[in-house]
Amino acid sequence: MRPARALIDLQALRDNYRYARELAGSRALAVIKADAYGHGAVRCAQALEAEADGFAVACIEEALELRAAGIRAPILLLEGFFEASELPLIVEHQLWCVAHSLWQVEAIEQANLAQPIQVWLKLDSGMHRVGLQPRDYATAHRRLLASGKVSKVVMMSHFARADEPTAPTTTEQAALFRAATEGLQGEVSLRILRPCSPGRRCPVTGYAPASCSTAPRPSRASRLRLSGSSR
Numbered sequence: 001m002r003p004a005r006a007l008i009d010l011q012a013l014r015d016n017y018r019y020a021r022e023l024a025g026s027r028a029l030a031v032i033k034a035d036a037y038g039h040g041a042v043r044c045a046q047a048l049e050a051e052a053d054g055f056a057v058a059c060i061e062e063a064l065e066l067r068a069a070g071i072r073a074p075i076l077l078l079e080g081f082f083e084a085s086e087l088p089l090i091v092e093h094q095l096w097c098v099a100h101s102l103w104q105v106e107a108i109e110q111a112n113l114a115q116p117i118q119v120w121l122k123l124d125s126g127m128h129r130v131g132l133q134p135r136d137y138a139t140a141h142r143r144l145l146a147s148g149k150v151s152k153v154v155m156m157s158h159f160a161r162a163d164e165p166t167a168p169t170t171t172e173q174a175a176l177f178r179a180a181t182e183g184l185q186g187e188v189s190l191r192i193l194r195p196c197s198p199g200r201r202c203p204v205t206g207y208a209p210a211s212c213s214t215a216p217r218p219s220r221a222s223r224l225r226l227s228g229s230s231r
Helices: 010-024 033-038 041-049 060-068 084-092 103-109 136-149 168-180
Strands: 055-057 075-077 094-097 117-122 149-156
Touching: 010 041, 033 041, 033 060, 041 055, 041 060, 060 075, 060 084, 084 103, 084 117, 094 103, 094 168, 103 136, 117 136, 136 149, 136 168
Parallel strands: 055 075, 075 094, 094 117, 117 149
Antiparallel strands: none
16 A cells, blocks of 8 residues: 655644635634544644634534643534433533534423533535425524523524535525525524625735736645645
């Protein structure tokens, strides 16, 4: 078998995070699930903790590893909990939790929690991986707020083509998300980047004369600066 070695440049990782957050113009979680995609979750979290708004992992085992390493920043469980018995640990370690199915909503309602938790309520807007159906979303939202077990509900979804903000599927998903969440109380995690327009300031390049296609772009080296490589 050909030997391979991953070279992790933590400064490149920080640069990439800053670049992504600047493009969004808002807060951003650093997703470091699956051992930060093989880069080393603890080391990546330590490198980013001073500036990241928080982290996202797949499951509670990954979150507990970060807490054991001293990471105190907010951590979101992207898959939520798999058993109701995990809820006390979510409270104890002050984790944020995705709820993407009705059984999770019911488990939160029935749980005896020492304090309320922050829930990110996920809508299946068209990716069809996980998420509540649009017909169930508003009801689940109301149930969580009425339960007394939730401090805040953040409304979220997952684009199937997140790197193509003007793709028809993305536009359709965004419209479905807006319709499903209209009038609901809570913070919205969805943010769509649009091409620059005349007079609009691009957070990376400055003022674009017409669109991002005509605006100066970062050099290929900086745009493709990787946090890991194999040889």
